[in-house]
Amino acid sequence: MTITITAFERSPDGGKGLARDTRVRWALEEAGLPYEVRLVSFTGMKEPAHLAVHPFGQIPTYEEGDLALFETGAIVFHIAERHPALLPTEPDARARAITWMFAALSSVEPPVLDLQTAKFAEGDKSWAQERMPLVFDRIRARLSQLADRLGDAEWLDGKFSAGDLLMVSVLLRLRMSGILDEFPTLAAYVARGEARPAYQRAFAAQLAVNAPATS
């Protein structure tokens, strides 16, 4: 059955690969699954046809036959569950990899998203400048704990898994801020993720949509 995902018609990041469809593209590439992409405009995302698939009016979504999913974490898990490249088969190792998926999205991404809110939704407010150090400190606190746990390991728990895929994707959102450079082992971890051929293909695919080469 054909897999169809949705992505921004024009990503707000102009092709930096930070929109969440890149995470799903990456998982599909790691699993070696072909997929099609339906591009959605900002107005289209809020229309009934898209809201029927994604109640929060966002991308990505995942459709395969009668199955329609939203939520990046759930989509990546759905792909990972069927492909050992993304989840170990040994039960305890599998449970730990799933733990890192939730950790990336529930414990690390919220303070990262707060930085985006502070910059883009509240950047023009009177408190923006004074509040920013608090936002950064909350990110630093979490990154410090993550760096402690990662240590000098290549990936978070043994072999590369969907947990690493999501964690690297979340951390990539911090690159522009410079804060990642304060944690060299995390920066190297992110670089290892980006170096994976599957990530490269996913990145190139989203770039082709968002910054098409001019003739």
Add this chain to the structure above:
Amino acid sequence: MTITITAFERSPDGGKGLARDTRVRWALEEAGLPYEVRLVSFTGMKEPAHLAVHPFGQIPTYEEGDLALFETGAIVFHIAERHPALLPTEPDARARAITWMFAALSSVEPPVLDLQTAKFAEGDKSWAQERMPLVFDRIRARLSQLADRLGDAEWLDGKFSAGDLLMVSVLLRLRMSGILDEFPTLAAYVARGEARPAYQRAFAAQLAVNAPATS
């Protein structure tokens, strides 16, 4: 094998059931699994022995034989995967229930957590009062979409699932704010969750720790 979870020695909410161990207790009660609880102090949470299990120094954790997990979502999923009371067995329905688990933690909880940050970490800041309406508006936007999707249904997708367990738990954090009352169908959905005998048992168990009856 004995299941042991961790919980606050003294919950910051004084027994309102909003600490995340209640979510795990609830899942264990729905699954009919006995469990033991190890209470952890605020200082103990930041010590090496606890950090070895939970890299972010929080509760709850889940230990069963050689398996040690952290992240509430991952723990609830680990329990749910083994018990049809929390996850449907039909593959598409199962994937959709998992989607709601991620939706609760990745799409609905972040703006809810932002309210807690605004109140408790930034409540004394000069911008606290002026910023609060923005925080509430972001919560309202998400709740409105959730209410649209829920409609008049009893649960988010067919029978009660781990997705509902997490969504109700996240929404419960809003009760004190009064914002839940603006969405009567969501308030009723939360009340249905609270009325479940398994939730009642979980709530009572955490209350016994946090507000022991005086003699």
